[in-house]
Each structure stands twice: as structure tokens, then as C-alpha cells.
Amino acid sequence: xxxxxxxxxxxxxxxxxxxxxxxxxxxxxxxxxxxxxxxxxxxxxxxxxxxxxxxxxxxxxxxxxxxxxxxxxxxxxxxxxxxxxxxxxxxxxxxxxxxxxxxxxxxxxxxxxxxxxxxxxxxxxxxxxxxxxxxxxxxxxxxxxxxxxxxxxxxxxxxxxxxxxxxxxxxxxxxxxxxxxxxxxxxxxxxxxxxxxxxxxxxx
Numbered sequence: 001x002x003x004x005x006x007x008x009x010x011x012x013x014x015x016x017x018x019x020x021x022x023x024x025x026x027x028x029x030x031x032x033x034x035x036x037x038x039x040x041x042x043x044x045x046x047x048x049x050x051x052x053x054x055x056x057x058x059x060x061x062x063x064x065x066x067x068x069x070x071x072x073x074x075x076x077x078x079x080x081x082x083x084x085x086x087x088x089x090x091x092x093x094x095x096x097x098x099x100x101x102x103x104x105x106x107x108x109x110x111x112x113x114x115x116x117x118x119x120x121x122x123x124x125x126x127x128x129x130x131x132x133x134x135x136x137x138x139x140x141x142x143x144x145x146x147x148x149x150x151x152x153x154x155x156x157x158x159x160x161x162x163x164x165x166x167x168x169x170x171x172x173x174x175x176x177x178x179x180x181x182x183x184x185x186x187x188x189x190x191x192x193x194x195x196x197x198x199x200x201x202x203x204x
Contacts, residue, residue: 033118034115035117036114036116037116038114039111040110040111041111041112044108044109045106045108047103049102050101050102050104051099051100051101051102052065052067052072052099053097053100054097054100056096057091057095057096060075060076060092061074062074078090078091078092082190082191083188084098084190084192085191095194097193098192098194100189101189101190101191102188102189103188103189105185105186106184106185107183107184108181109184110180110181111180112178112179114175114176114178115175115176115178116174117176118173118174119134119171119174120137120169120170120171121170123164123165123167123168124141124166126161128146128161129161131146134170144172
């Protein structure tokens with residue numbers, strides 16, 4: 001059985017960090033620019049091997065006896081292929097007694113998405129030293145948090161959030177980090193058909 005599945009996950013909630021790295025007053029035109037960068041971490045591989053024996057086949061219904069001795073019923077689509085004695089066959093060509101080995105390879109790749117938004121607007125209200133409410137060019141307001149390490153520049157001079165005043169024009173950079181995971185699974189089934197002497201009804 002050969003197929004590949006791609007899965008895309010977001011791990012937990014996106015981690016968003018608002019950073020005001022610079023606030024400059026006077027003479028700044030209204031602007032809102034967003035850019036996104038994507039980077040990938042190292043791939044991780046995991047391989048799982050399962051053994052089974054064909055017990056019953058009828059149409060697309062396939063019953064297998066797995067390693068622990070239990071029976072499993074599968075409905076196999078016509079598109080799936082099995083490599084039996086080096087030859088690709090469909091589920092309709094399987095016979096009882098065929099030994100199957102399924103190899104499942106899972107590839108996991110972390111993906112890091114960083115979105116940086118630079119916006120320019122006017123100070124509407126200041127909650128020093130933790131946040132500031134800004135009126136955006138389109139008329140909406142947004143609350144921006146001010147981390148302890150953020151810098152505030154007013155008329156070319158470094159100031160604190162307490163120096164901000166309503167009506168000042170400012171520029172802020174907001175950085176949002178999102179960690180995601182891309183998972184790809186590939187499956188391959190190879191097997192060996194029973195010998196003619198072992199097949200039911202042979203030699204009777």
C-alpha cells in the first residue's frame with residue numbers, strides 16, 4: 001500500500017509578542033506595512049514497521065492477522081498498491097496466506113513564521129508604562145503593549161512611555177511569532193505470496 005499524507009499543525013496557540021522598538025513623533029506620514037518570514041528547523045524521522053498475514057479477501061475488504069494475533073478488517077481503495085514478490089498488485093490480487101510488511105515513515109519539520117508589522121498612527125491614550133492606545137490611519141484603534149526592553153524616541157531623544165502624549169504621531173513595530181509543524185507520512189507495503197503447496201485447495 002503506497003501513499004503519502006501531508007498534515008499541517010499549529011502547535012498550541014500562536015505566540016505573539018508586541019514590541020514597540022521605536023516611537024517617533026512629528027512629521028511621520030500614515031503607514032501600515034506587514035512582512036512575513038518563514039524558516040524551517042531540522043527534520044525528524046520516525047519509522048514504524050508492522051507485519052501481518054492476509055486471512056481473507058473479498059472485493060475491497062481485506063482481513064489481516066497482525067503481530068499480536070488479532071484480526072483487522074480494512075477497506076482498501078483500488079488506488080492502493082502492494083509490492084508482492086517484486087510485483088505491484090491491487091487488493092483484488094491478494095490471496096490468503098500472503099505475508100505483508102508495512103513500513104510507515106513519518107517526517108516532522110518545525111516551521112517558524114515571523115510576522116513583522118510596522119504601523120504609524122497617533123497616540124489616543126497612554127497607560128504608562130505598560131501600553132498605549134493608537135489611532136490607525138483607517139480610523140480604528142489598537143492597544144500596543146510596551147515591554148520593559150522597548151525604546152521610545154521622541155524628537156530624536158530616548159524617552160520613557162510617560163513622555164508620550166495624546167495627539168503625538170508615532171511609529172511602532174509589532175513582531176508576532178508562530179510555531180507550526182508540517183508532518184508527512186509515507187506508507188509502503190511489501191509482501192511474499194504463499195507457495196503453491198501452501199495455498200488452499202492445491203493438490204486436492
